Amino acid sequence: MFEHLLGYSETKTVLDRFGIDLAPAELVTHEDDLLAAARKLGYPLALKAISPEQTHKTDAGLVRLNLKDEQALCEAAAALWACKNDLKLEGLLLQKMSPPGVETLVGVTRDPQFGGVVVFGAGGVMVELLDDVTMALPALSPWQAEQMVHETKIHRLLEGFRGARPCDRPALIQLLVRVSRLALAMEGMLVSLDLNPVFVLPEGQGLFVVDARMVVQGEGI
Amino acid sequence: MWADPGRLEAFFTPRRVAIIGASEEGMYPAGVIQNLAAHGFDGEIYPVNPNRETVFGRRCYANVTCTPQPADLAVLVVNRRLVLPALQQCAQAGIRAALIFSAGFAEEGGEGRALQDEMQKQAAESGLTIVGPNCAGLANLANRTVITRLPGTPRAGKISFVSQSGALMMALYGLFADRCLGMNRLLSVGNQAGVTLGEGLRHFAALAETGVIAAFVEGLKDGREFAAGLREALTAGKPVVLVKSGQTHAGQAAAATHTAAVAGSGRVFSAVCRQFGALLVDDLQDMLDVVQVLDAFGERITGAGRLGVVTQSGGMGSLTADWCERWGLPMPPFSDALQNRLAELPHLKNLGRLGNPADVRGTSWRGAATAQTLEPFMADEHTGALLLLLARSAVQAQDAETAEQIIRTAQRFEKPLAVVWVGQRQPLEGAETPLAHRLLVEAGIPLFDQPGSAVRALARARNYWFYRREALEHQETEAFCNV
Numbered sequence: 001m002f003e004h005l006l007g008y009s010e011t012k013t014v015l016d017r018f019g020i021d022l023a024p025a026e027l028v029t030h031e032d033d034l035l036a037a038a039r040k041l042g043y044p045l046a047l048k049a050i051s052p053e054q055t056h057k058t059d060a061g062l063v064r065l066n067l068k069d070e071q072a073l074c075e076a077a078a079a080l081w082a083c084k085n086d087l088k089l090e091g092l093l094l095q096k097m098s099p100p101g102v103e104t105l106v107g108v109t110r111d112p113q114f115g116g117v118v119v120f121g122a123g124g125v126m127v128e129l130l131d132d133v134t135m136a137l138p139a140l141s142p143w144q145a146e147q148m149v150h151e152t153k154i155h156r157l158l159e160g161f162r163g164a165r166p167c168d169r170p171a172l173i174q175l176l177v178r179v180s181r182l183a184l185a186m187e188g189m190l191v192s193l194d195l196n197p198v199f200v201l202p203e204g205q206g207l208f209v210v211d212a213r214m215v216v217q218g219e220g221i
Numbered sequence: 222m223w224a225d226p227g228r229l230e231a232f233f234t235p236r237r238v239a240i241i242g243a244s245e246e247g248m249y250p251a252g253v254i255q256n257l258a259a260h261g262f263d264g265e266i267y268p269v270n271p272n273r274e275t276v277f278g279r280r281c282y283a284n285v286t287c288t289p290q291p292a293d294l295a296v297l298v299v300n301r302r303l304v305l306p307a308l309q310q311c312a313q314a315g316i317r318a319a320l321i322f323s324a325g326f327a328e329e330g331g332e333g334r335a336l337q338d339e340m341q342k343q344a345a346e347s348g349l350t351i352v353g354p355n356c357a358g359l360a361n362l363a364n365r366t367v368i369t370r371l372p373g374t375p376r377a378g379k380i381s382f383v384s385q386s387g388a389l390m391m392a393l394y395g396l397f398a399d400r401c402l403g404m405n406r407l408l409s410v411g412n413q414a415g416v417t418l419g420e421g422l423r424h425f426a427a428l429a430e431t432g433v434i435a436a437f438v439e440g441l442k443d444g445r446e447f448a449a450g451l452r453e454a455l456t457a458g459k460p461v462v463l464v465k466s467g468q469t470h471a472g473q474a475a476a477a478t479h480t481a482a483v484a485g486s487g488r489v490f491s492a493v494c495r496q497f498g499a500l501l502v503d504d505l506q507d508m509l510d511v512v513q514v515l516d517a518f519g520e521r522i523t524g525a526g527r528l529g530v531v532t533q534s535g536g537m538g539s540l541t542a543d544w545c546e547r548w549g550l551p552m553p554p555f556s557d558a559l560q561n562r563l564a565e566l567p568h569l570k571n572l573g574r575l576g577n578p579a580d581v582r583g584t585s586w587r588g589a590a591t592a593q594t595l596e597p598f599m600a601d602e603h604t605g606a607l608l609l610l611l612a613r614s615a616v617q618a619q620d621a622e623t624a625e626q627i628i629r630t631a632q633r634f635e636k637p638l639a640v641v642w643v644g645q646r647q648p649l650e651g652a653e654t655p656l657a658h659r660l661l662v663e664a665g666i667p668l669f670d671q672p673g674s675a676v677r678a679l680a681r682a683r684n685y686w687f688y689r690r691e692a693l694e695h696q697e698t699e700a701f702c703n704v
Contacts, residue, residue, distance in 0.1 A: 111489045114444030135492035137448055143695030144496065151495070 003191050006214045007090050008050045015212060018182040020175065020195075023208040025095035034077055035070060037094050044068050044097040046210075049080040050090040066097055098208035101199035102157045102167050105133070106175055106209075108183040108193040116183040116190060120145075120176060122154040123197040138180035145176035158200060167200040171207045191215040223446050226424035228350050229416060231294060231318035233361040233406055236264040238368070239285045239292035239316070241307050242299035242323075243268035243276045249298040249322045252370045253358065254279075260360075260367035260375070267292055286314045294318045296358070296368055301325035304354065305339060312347035319344075320368060321353030322387075327412045328355050341414050349415075356411025357387020362404050363430055369407065378403010379432030380516055383421035385410055385439045393437065396509055401662045402516060405431045417442040422450025426457050433515045434461045435508055444493070451497035455692060460515045460685045461499040464508050465490055498688045500681050510678035513667045515685070518637040522682040524605025525637065528552050530578035531598055532610035533586055537643065538578030541610060541672040548680035552577045556603040563597055578610070586611060588619055591626035599634040606637040608675060613644025613657075620657035628664040639667040641675045 006014070008027055015022060026037035027050065038045060049062040062083065064076035073094075080092055105123030108116050114137060121133030134151040136144055149155050149172065160166035175198065183190060192215045199208040238257065244250035254276060257266060268276035271283040282288050285295060285307070295311045297304055301323050311319055326337040337354065344351050352359065358369030362377040369387075371394055380402055384390045390409040397404055406428070408421045418438060423446070425431045434454055441447050454461045465487075494501040502508050514522060528550050532538035545552050554577055563569050568585055575581070585594040598607055609627070614620050631638045640661055661668045669675035 111444065113441045114448065114489055114493060117489050117492070133488075135489055136496045137445075137493055141695060143692075147496070 003215055003217050006216060008093060009090075011212050011214045014182070014186075014214065015209075018178050018185070020178050020182070021209065022212055023095050023098060023210050025093055027091045027093050029091040031077070031081065034073070034092070034094070038070065038073055041094060041096045043073075045073060046095045046097050047073065047076045047080060048093040048095065048211075049083055049087070050093050051083075051087045095210065096208075098199040098210055099201055099205070101201040101205075101208065102154065103197040104154060104158075104172070104200055105194070105196040106179055106198050107195060108138075108179060108190060109135075110191055116187050118148070118176065118180045118183055120148045121152050127196065136180075138183040140177050140180035142173050142177055145173045145180070148176065149173070165202040168203050168206055169200075172198075172200050175207060175209075186216075189216055189218060191217050223423075223443070223449070224350070224416075224420060226420050226427060228318075229352075229408075229420070229424040231350065232320060232352055232359055232368075232408075233366060234364060235292075235294035235318070235366065237267065237288070237290055237292045238262070238264060238294045238296060239267040239269050239282075239288055239314075240296045240298065241269040241285055241311075242297060242303070243270050243281065244273065245276060247298070248370070251277075253296060253298055253322070253368060256367050256370050260371070261365040262367070263365070265290070265292075285310045285316065288314070291315050294320065297321045297323050297353075299323055301333070301336060301354075305336065305343060308340065308343055308347075308349065312343075312349060317348060318350050319352070320356070320358060321351060321411070321414075322356060322358060323353070324355040326354045326414070337412060337414050344415060351415030352408070353411040354414060355387070356385075356409040357390055358409060360404075360407040362406070369409070371407075373398055376401060376403045378405060378516065379430065380404050380435060380512060381406040381408075381425040381428070381431040381433075382435045382437075383408045383410065383418055383425065384437035385413065385418060386437065387411060389437055393435075393505065396505065397512075400509060400513055401665065402509075402513060413442045417446060419443055419446030419448075419450045422447065422461065423453055426450060426454035426459055431459060432519070433512055434459055435512050436461065436463045437508075438463055438465045438490075439467055448493050448497060451494065451499045455498045455689055458520070458689065460682070461497075462508050462512050462515070463494060463499055463501050464503070464505060465501060498685060498692060500685055502681070506674070507677065510667075510669065510674050511681045514637075514639065514678045514682040517665055517667050518606075518682070520686050521635060521637055522606065522679065523686045525550055525679045525683040526687075527603065527605035528608060528679070529555060529598055529601070529604035529606070530608045530610065531581055531595075532578045533581065533612055534610065535580045537610045537612070537641070537672060538580055541608065541641070541676060542578055544673050544676035545680075548676050550676060550680050550683070553603070555579060555598075556601060559597055559601040559603070562601075566593060566597070569594065586623055587614075588622040589626065591623045592630045595627060595630045599630055599636055599638065604636070606679065607639075608679065609638065609640045610672065611640065611642045613642060617656060621660060624657035624660040628660060628666060631664075631666055637679075639669065639675055639679060641669045641672050643671065 024041055028034050028037050045067045047064045067073045067076055103124045105121050105127055107119040109119055111117050117135050118138050119133055119135050122130040132153045134148045136148050158167040194213040195209050197210050240254050242250050243254045267288040268279050268281040269285050270281050273281040275281050291314050295316045297307055304323050326333045360367040360369050362375045387409040410416055410418050410421055425434045451461055491501050500511055530541050
């Protein structure tokens with residue numbers, strides 16, 4: 001059956017429904033709205049070209065990070081708008097830069113035998129290289145989510161490795177539980193979900209879901 | 222959503238079995254009926270075969286609809302082209318359960334696949350439950366219903382086993398029998414046209430007389446049902462020990478997301494086992510090792526968290542300590558009370574303070590001294606489980622006496638005791654099996670050839686019960702109703 005990648009707004013709508021928050025961001029579809037959106041969010045900012053045609057944005061050079069002021073933002077935006085000619089561009093996503101945290105991945109994949117499976121592990125652009133992931137069937141209880149986190153090596157970073165502050169574990173557990181509910185509710189429709197990276201911030205500060213990619217089966221939601 | 226696994230009861234407790242295709246030749250046509258009778262099935266057996274008057278002296282019927290009373294289980298050992306007509310006759314006779322040995326279906330593809338599809342359709346229409354096709358049958362040793370080919374006299378017990386492969390079920394049964402393990406129900410599901418491996422697990426999980434479940438898994442028909450089986454077994458406190466073949470990584474390369482790229486099928490399978498506390502092991506002997514420990518000790522094996530190791534050889538002791546560290550089995554020092562008691566024994570008093578592993582010299586395990594040496598360790602309340610490491614002597618009769626003393630002492634205590642006895646297992650110079658080995662096995666004392674196997678089995682069994690305790694403590698409803 002037909003599979004397709006959801007756009008940013010559609011993805012956000014679905015995640016909202018399950019109480020999964022993306023990092024504070026504004027989708028800008030018109031050049032004139034850029035600076036107003038930036039003022040609303042506050043610097044430093046990340047800027048991403050959003051296109052359903054691109055799987056891995058960083059690899060394709062469609063991401064600009066750590067833009068500290070209007071000048072940096074305008075330069076980056078100009079470069080990315082220029083991609084319009086080559087790509088089907090949904091717009092530019094202006095996103096608040098994540099404070100420092102541990103980079104993780106939370107996702108859902110569809111196994112031919114088991115159906116939707118929740119995945120957790122070390123995130124970022126080197127997921128395959130680090131290969132530090134664990135899986136479980138939805139729905140997860142908080143305890144089962146804890147078990148998953150425990151099975152990974154990155155769990156030690158989350159606990160505060162070498163004097164670093166421990167991360168906001170309850171926020172991570174809550175995210176895993178919510179993603180597992182989404183996986184169960186969308187069984188049969190959801191092909192895969194990638195929340196990557198998810199920055200887990202120090203205790204009490206929550207998380208930053210920086211990027212979300214959702215592939216569904218059929219004509220959409 | 223899934224079939225009620227209670228429907229398998231018809232296969233394991235039939236009163237009147239019709240064997241369609243029974244004959245006096247052929248592995249299954251002759252073997253099934255002979256085995257069923259030989260193992261002491263106490264219901265009616267109706268051979269069905271239009272070409273015969275009798276089969277092994279039993280009156281043979283032309284059709285399953287003409288038996289004196291309606292059969293409650295049909296067993297098909299006919300050629301594949303006769304299967305569909307036979308199932309139609311089963312439906313006419315009001316039979317609701319069919320065990321199909323016949324091969325040449327989905328496993329062959331093409332026409333076979335089409336025949337199997339037709340079989341499934343027909344079964345669904347007539348409300349018939351199918352086990353098979355292409356299976357090697359099943360057995361219930363509690364009521365001596367052996368509808369497969371099993372050698373020897375099976376020992377009845379608490380272990381149930383399910384696999385797809387028929388040949389493997391029979392071969393593995395032999396390995397269980399070698400260790401004198403008591404079996405409850407055996408099931409080979411073959412092509413899983415009706416009953417799946419997952420349903421088999423769910424059936425065993427709900428069965429009072431099953432205590433431990435073993436499974437050999439090739440492919441799954443329905444992963445979620447399989448997972449439900451594991452979950453139900455965990456809740457019921459019946460450990461599941463699995464071996465899985467064919468853990469493929471197909472489809473990973475082309476994945477569109479990072480998540481899909483790192484989540485290979487084999488990994489998902491092992492993650493699901495972990496999630497529901499099932500013990501996935503690498504190979505057949507590993508499975509038997511841990512099944513044996515689980516069967517012998519039940520939840521008492523949690524005592525292995527305070528494991529005492531007593532050894533006849535220092536080298537074996539330190540090898541065992543290495544394994545214990547690797548597998549996370551704590552070996553606390555032996556208590557002062559125990560040390561004092563040991564110091565009172567004339568043959569031990571010169572050993573000084575014993576560490577754990579306790580290196581207790583050779584003569585302490587010769588014949589009659591064995592019970593005296595072992596008793597204080599077994600009686601010590603600070604030691605949760607005991608692993609005894611021995612080296613085989615050159616004198617068979619002496620080892621036999623040692624074994625007898627071990628058995629007698631072990632039987633006086635609830636404490637789990639396993640034995641590693643290193644040395645030749647083969648009979649010396651064509652003599653019978655070494656007696657000591659046989660005695661321990663028959664007494665149900667887990668016996669191992671090497672320390673690593675023993676420690677792995679003890680640790681896995683202990684891990685299971687710990688995981689289960691934790692899982693039940695945190696049994697949030699949403700997690701336990703949604704698999």
